[in-house]
Amino acid sequence: MSLPPLVEPADELTVDEVRRYSRHLIIPDVGMDGQKRLKNAKVLVVGAGGLGSPALLYLAAAGVGTLGIIDFDVVDESNLQRQIIHGQSDVDRPKAVSARDSIRETNPFVEVVLHEERLDSDNVFRIFEPYDLIVDGTDNFATRYLVNDAAVLLGKPYVWGSIYRFDGQASVFWSEHGPCYRCLYPEPPPPGMVPSCAEGGVLGVLCASIGSIQVNEAIKLLAGFGDPLVGRLMIYDALEMSYRSVKVRKDPECPLCGKNPTITELIDYEAFCGTVSEEAQEAAAGSTITPAELKQKMDDGEDFLLVDVREKNEFEIVRIPGSVLIPKGEFLNGEAFAKLPQDKQIVLHCKSGGRSAEALAALKRAGFGDAVHVGGGVLGWVHQVDPSLPTY
Numbered sequence: 001m002s003l004p005p006l007v008e009p010a011d012e013l014t015v016d017e018v019r020r021y022s023r024h025l026i027i028p029d030v031g032m033d034g035q036k037r038l039k040n041a042k043v044l045v046v047g048a049g050g051l052g053s054p055a056l057l058y059l060a061a062a063g064v065g066t067l068g069i070i071d072f073d074v075v076d077e078s079n080l081q082r083q084i085i086h087g088q089s090d091v092d093r094p095k096a097v098s099a100r101d102s103i104r105e106t107n108p109f110v111e112v113v114l115h116e117e118r119l120d121s122d123n124v125f126r127i128f129e130p131y132d133l134i135v136d137g138t139d140n141f142a143t144r145y146l147v148n149d150a151a152v153l154l155g156k157p158y159v160w161g162s163i164y165r166f167d168g169q170a171s172v173f174w175s176e177h178g179p180c181y182r183c184l185y186p187e188p189p190p191p192g193m194v195p196s197c198a199e200g201g202v203l204g205v206l207c208a209s210i211g212s213i214q215v216n217e218a219i220k221l222l223a224g225f226g227d228p229l230v231g232r233l234m235i236y237d238a239l240e241m242s243y244r245s246v247k248v249r250k251d252p253e254c255p256l257c258g259k260n261p262t263i264t265e266l267i268d269y270e271a272f273c274g275t276v277s278e279e280a281q282e283a284a285a286g287s288t289i290t291p292a293e294l295k296q297k298m299d300d301g302e303d304f305l306l307v308d309v310r311e312k313n314e315f316e317i318v319r320i321p322g323s324v325l326i327p328k329g330e331f332l333n334g335e336a337f338a339k340l341p342q343d344k345q346i347v348l349h350c351k352s353g354g355r356s357a358e359a360l361a362a363l364k365r366a367g368f369g370d371a372v373h374v375g376g377g378v379l380g381w382v383h384q385v386d387p388s389l390p391t392y
């Protein structure tokens with residue numbers, strides 16, 4: 001499928017621009033016409049993190065005239081392994097500002113528009129409106145459904161990417177010409193079932209592999225050449241080193257872009273995707289202790305078993321003294337229960353409190369009524385009790 005260019009060409013390129021983009025200009029498919037279209041293009045990148053970093057740098061280098069950056073976060077040292085738009089001196093600076101500075105260095109001809117806020121249902125239409133196309137570099141389901149729904153309702157193409165450990169996926173969702181994200185994934189996974197990169201990790205260079213595919217697709221759509229990834233899902237396995245693409249059909253029953261849409265306006269995406277299941281929230285209510293309270297229990301010599309429900313690799317990075325490791329999965333499949341004493345209170349913790357709440361719900365269901373979990377997890381322990389330990 002080939003599609004007409006999204007953007008009209010700019011009137012002209014300056015002498016400096018011709019010199020800068022000469023390696024594009026001599027590709028027949030791009031040429032003067034394509035480069036002028038890129039110059040006139042306005043692209044918004046949501047998230048200046050793992051995918052957003054290479055996406056922003058390559059979009060800027062390619063000569064996309066206006067780049068919007070939306071991110072609410074600041075640069076953390078643990079970002080630098082993959083978020084190559086930021087450097088050591090950017091730690092603690094707002095990501096959007098740090099990304100803008102790098103783009104200025106890469107290509108001063110690009111106009112950068114900063115949105116230092118969290119994209120949500122209240123601001124998404126206002127923020128998306130001026131842009132021709134949206135590139136999604138975020139890491140959470142609530143934002144992906146929000147971006148998809150807003151893009152469908154505004155009729156804009158949505159260039160999507162996703163990464164985890166060694167696996168990546170990318171596609172272009174554009175309901176006028178093919179499926180939307182909801183046609184592929186009608187429902188978010190149950191809370192806690194799909195680990196994030198923060199929980200499971202990600203190979204840094206995978207961000208470049210998938211982020212650059214997103215840029216490739218954005219450029220093709222803006223300038224109107226090649227076969228866009230509309231109606232196809234690209235699947236990349238960095239361990240096997242295989243790329244394949246599978247067809248994704250538009251779902252006629254899609255509640256958003258199907259024949260009889262039931263979703264005609266934005267919804268509450270946090271509630272739709274639920275970061276922690278309702279059962280876990282209920283289990284945690286009244287059964288949550290703070291890291292400082294955990295320390296007090298230890299100092300008082302209370303007899304309890306502290307169970308870390310993270311994965312082995314995380315346990316090796318940092319652990320709370322005296323804890324034993326039983327990963328969350330063993331609570332969900334029931335294997336953990338036989339390993340636990342019946343005559344002691346069980347105290348669960350994870351990295352920041354989400355997984356331990358899920359494990360706590362399973363534990364309570366199995367009859368361990370006085371079990372509790374530690375709100376804030378091992379990160380809370382480091383901040384409140386022992387700042388000499390590393391965080392990740």
Ligand SMILES: Nc1ncnc2c1ncn2[C@@H]1O[C@H](COP(=O)(O)OP(=O)(O)OP(=O)(O)O)[C@@H](O)[C@H]1O
Nearest residue numbers: 047048049050070071072073118119138139143198
């Ligand atoms: N709704 C949103 N609005 C604006 N920015 C968002 C939104 N959701 C996520 N982001 C940003 O998208 C980026 C996602 O990047 P990535 O997952 O690589 O980084 P991270 O969240 O910094 O990493 P980690 O979770 O491993 O610490 C982050 O910079 C995050 O702040």
